[in-house]
Amino acid sequence: MPTPPFKIRHASVADVKAMARIINGSAELGLMLSKSHSQLYEDIREFHVAIDKQGEVVGVCGLSIVWANLAEVIALAVVPGARGKGLGQRLVRSCMREAKRLGIRRVMTLTYQQKFFEKAGFTVVDRMNLPMKVWSVCVNCPKNQACDEIAMIHEFTSVPEIGGPQDMEALAGPTPRYEVPVQITSIGKPVPPGTRGALTTLGVSGIPPFSGIPAKTP
Numbered sequence: 001m002p003t004p005p006f007k008i009r010h011a012s013v014a015d016v017k018a019m020a021r022i023i024n025g026s027a028e029l030g031l032m033l034s035k036s037h038s039q040l041y042e043d044i045r046e047f048h049v050a051i052d053k054q055g056e057v058v059g060v061c062g063l064s065i066v067w068a069n070l071a072e073v074i075a076l077a078v079v080p081g082a083r084g085k086g087l088g089q090r091l092v093r094s095c096m097r098e099a100k101r102l103g104i105r106r107v108m109t110l111t112y113q114q115k116f117f118e119k120a121g122f123t124v125v126d127r128m129n130l131p132m133k134v135w136s137v138c139v140n141c142p143k144n145q146a147c148d149e150i151a152m153i154h155e156f157t158s159v160p161e162i163g164g165p166q167d168m169e170a171l172a173g174p175t176p177r178y179e180v181p182v183q184i185t186s187i188g189k190p191v192p193p194g195t196r197g198a199l200t201t202l203g204v205s206g207i208p209p210f211s212g213i214p215a216k217t218p
């Protein structure tokens with residue numbers, strides 16, 4: 001039987017250098033966020049790769065779990081020479097299958113490639129309907145205040161909804177006010193040796209219950 005020209009498989013640590021090259025090549029063009037080798041090693045279990053006949057990595061895509069009922073397709077890129085052969089779709093669908101297997105009902109993406117993701121079964125949603133995403137990832141993105149990417153979601157209607165109404169509220173908004181525990185280690189004076197600081201809460205408007213405690217209404 002002839003060897004299929006490309007295969008999709010889970011990434012391994014040996015793939016990291018090629019993955020970084022592919023992802024960061026597109027990141028330099030402003031098409032996606034860059035990834036360091038360290039991030040890729042840490043998160044290697046999230047990634048799927050496309051391999052050509054010579055065993056070279058020619059495409060990459062990750063599935064990052066955001067919440068009980070939401071995962072995100074991340075870091076999708078195919079080397080220019082292998083584009084237009086269906087690898088991008090195969091990589092995304094491989095990640096989507098994994099989300100379904102894990103019992104995650106929705107898969108989202110923030111992208112400039114609307115048509116490509118429509119073909120994979122995603123539809124456009126308001127980015128502001130993804131507050132947990134905004135809190136957990138976008139907060140660290142340099143484009144945070146000026147994001148021009150399109151938010152898209154695919155929903156597996158056959159996958160049961162996990163989590164309570166609070167989870168749904170956090171996904172669909174409006175977002176309530178929550179308090180996020182923070183540790184104050186020093187307030188203007190040195191912390192005495194052996195003191196780890198007091199645990200207090202910081203009220204943050206519009207941020208969903210990541211691990212925080214719902215604020216009491218005054």
Ligand SMILES: CC(C)(COP(=O)(O)OP(=O)(O)OC[C@H]1O[C@@H](n2cnc3c(N)ncnc32)[C@H](O)[C@@H]1OP(=O)(O)O)[C@@H](O)C(=O)NCCC(=O)NCCS
Nearest residue numbers: 026031032076077078083084085086087088089111115116
């Ligand atoms: C987006 C990308 C991953 C697509 O990979 P690919 O292997 O070329 O995609 P496929 O061959 O599976 O494309 C499948 C279909 O989508 C279409 N498509 C691919 N890229 C597209 C694009 N940028 N815009 C519109 N349609 C696109 C293809 O024409 C094809 O449609 P067809 O089957 O009707 O001809 C690739 O272009 C890439 O690496 N781009 C740079 C990085 C990037 O933008 N990543 C997305 C970050 S969210």
